[in-house]
Amino acid sequence: MGIRATVWGENIHERSNAEVKKIYPDGMHTCIANGLSDDPEIETRTAVLQEFEHGLSKETLLHTDVLIWWGHCAHQEVSDEIVHRVQERVWEGMGLIVLHSGHYSKIFKKLMGTSCSLTWREAGEKERLWVVNPAHPIVKGIDRYFEVENSEMYGEPFIIPTPDEVIFISWFEGGEVFRSGVTYRRGAGNIFYFGSGHESYPIYYNESVKLVLKNAVKWAATGLRWIDNCPNIPVEKAPEKIVIKGHSVHKPGEAGFK
Amino acid sequence: MGIRATVWGENIHERSNAEVKKIYPDGMHTCIANGLSDDPEIETRTAVLQEFEHGLSKETLLHTDVLIWWGHCAHQEVSDEIVHRVQERVWEGMGLIVLHSGHYSKIFKKLMGTSCSLTWREAGEKERLWVVNPAHPIVKGIDRYFEVENSEMYGEPFIIPTPDEVIFISWFEGGEVFRSGVTYRRGAGNIFYFGSGHESYPIYYNESVKLVLKNAVKWAATGLRWIDNCPNIPVEKAPEKIVIKGHSVHKPGEAGFK
């Protein structure tokens, strides 16, 4: 059995905007999934906002090793309950790859704890993604850099926590720079944010982008289902023998406050 | 003008639990504030859950350089709106010191993005806090370690993001260890989590604990009011001269999707 990747798409601009439809006639999620599926180690499926539970049932998430997230104009339409469900699966060990405008998705903001602000400009300018961390599995097969001929500029300051690792830094024709590939671990889950990928341009057909996403799926998959929920360790189970001293606000066996 | 520190307290156990009341007759927030106020550089005030807006009006937060947070049994009673307001002030540059059971407060979980799970045991056992980072301003005046005679055990795994810096690691009589002092920056705000401090024991009277908290207030204060909200940089303001290429989903001057 391969790595089970679920590509989630907002699926709006590709139906409502003629130019986006022309580039991604089957939806961006389908194009992104196709980019992964030529790898024999990866099994892909897709899910979209408009499905019941946005296509992200407990069952689906449980059988997802890595979730890829693309959203832009409808972040607020994603239900808080589903976002919390996704967050808990990340904590358990599901990998998460957040794409481009997903920097402002509910799930990314919840996992980062910061504003996730950046600067931006939609001018179809050239983006050059430099490899900062040449030994990282996510850049396997990528040379010193690759280019995206037409891209939306995303620039610093990108208000995120200090990343565990910076993988790519982008150079933009208009003069900005951006940490366009960064990794985190949250609980047992590996997270990769990848900046390039605006819906106005055919970025998900770019061979280097496809390779990066395949690598990222493999890197992010843990196969874990780790769960912890603030367990009490009673005195009789302490690794060292101790006796209770002083007063207690908790009664024996009582759960902690949450 | 000194550093303006606001000590926030849940203020419940010290009124409802006779043992806690005996230790903290004026409330834990008062005791914590008193511990800071003998430092001439720090101006303290207090706020409690039961006040209007939990005592955390926009005005109060705007004039707070560092917020100290103590809560335990009533995390769920803190309004989401106020929590979001505190989070935005941290992003702007307000320091935040989260104490002990505040690991499960809404504000800490929102800023960390993880479950913040740990293991725990209330047995009044000895805790020894070792200085891991002897050059950090938070441990100024602290020797290699200090002890808290009766403490609640908080143990690993503590499910937090990799800290920017680990300041203390605790040894517990019952056999566990815990990263009991860790720092983060989120946006422009400095955050310090300090583990020791259960309400059943007189921990906030401990001279070393008081010194650590005074140091932490000074470390966390930035005086900043930095704000950023995903600004668009239009083509004519790009640092380098460029022309628009390709199609756009945004109309000129339009705000981004949020």
Next chain:
Amino acid sequence: MGIRATVWGENIHERSNAEVKKIYPDGMHTCIANGLSDDPEIETRTAVLQEFEHGLSKETLLHTDVLIWWGHCAHQEVSDEIVHRVQERVWEGMGLIVLHSGHYSKIFKKLMGTSCSLTWREAGEKERLWVVNPAHPIVKGIDRYFEVENSEMYGEPFIIPTPDEVIFISWFEGGEVFRSGVTYRRGAGNIFYFGSGHESYPIYYNESVKLVLKNAVKWAATGLRWIDNCPNIPVEKAPEKIVIKGHSVHKPGEAGFK
């Protein structure tokens, strides 16, 4: 072909000290190598200080995916040239696992850049290693903690750079704590320092220690041979077309100063 692990041993105390000889009659390196070799994915060999080039010829290092390092009383007898050779192989992508007293080896100090000081006591006390990072591949198969019945105490402050990840924190019977499992990347090479493992005790026969080392070998192996040596990018090869402006201290084609 499996992962090629070379276990390097100082090989002195096990010949000169009767008690150590009793525990490790074939040398510590042999015992450590035996602990790895029941894993079909790992091919092991050994090398010792007394061999020509300490058994670490260029050829041997080139065909080593992960080097495991055990030394204690003879750090100063390791030739600087060989240490530099090992460091360069780490930069290329060879994994390195440094054991216990190797915190003071030349190679570890060179890779860390810090004093690598710690506190210590040889009293055969109990060490309990807590898993801090339960999702990390190095702790696969390890429960919440494991114990080493007799261990040398190594305590904080351990003067190392902030680790990329902390994997284990140890609790000692005598009252100290220690970050006993930490990871780094230096260049393309993954590094794991593991604290437990004094020669006076049969620690390398401990099943949990053996499992950790097997996991660490797999985690550290990259198979890379990445090399970079401050390349000049001449004007005509700049990604963007530019013309030379101003004066130069370097002549065209000249190497940089090193």
Next chain:
Amino acid sequence: MGIRATVWGENIHERSNAEVKKIYPDGMHTCIANGLSDDPEIETRTAVLQEFEHGLSKETLLHTDVLIWWGHCAHQEVSDEIVHRVQERVWEGMGLIVLHSGHYSKIFKKLMGTSCSLTWREAGEKERLWVVNPAHPIVKGIDRYFEVENSEMYGEPFIIPTPDEVIFISWFEGGEVFRSGVTYRRGAGNIFYFGSGHESYPIYYNESVKLVLKNAVKWAATGLRWIDNCPNIPVEKAPEKIVIKGHSVHKPGEAGFK
């Protein structure tokens, strides 16, 4: 008494190269020191390679809070003994600011433990330094970015350990990017590497560069003199009462192996 900053200069190109001499007639170290000295909190002095002990006697270093290092063509002429002395002072708490081509200085390489390789091009192209970390004290008074009209390109991959914090990322006219401001702590010492500053161009007269260096001096100064040298904690001084178990390779009171 102010912060005592010592500016160290290699002092070669400014005497041997007519163009460099024209820009820095009194030496680069003098220009850099002048840039600091208009700040009343900073006391500056200079030292150069050609002096006895390179001007870095034990006494001088002991009375230096922050050392600023500029070298390029003579890294190999700096004595290993002095480099080790500087490294030990950093461990004690002296701040260190390494400038531009100092990425290849002995002291920086020793503190980083990596190759410190980068890519480079001397074409006088424009460099734009973006602030990545707007709340950091080093960028106080700096807007979103500043420009250096003529600069030497230093590009990624820059082979350094993951920085504690990235402060600046540079955009280059020729198409590269570079982490041009990064911080580390090594022992008790704060380290700032700042990329911009080639001797062929008048970069140290740039007002923004001067402001960054003044901020960096204030940030790096700790006033500490912290020393630790692998102290033994004998059984009778263990925080918890224990008895010796098992065999020992160390005799009581004996120092550890180093």
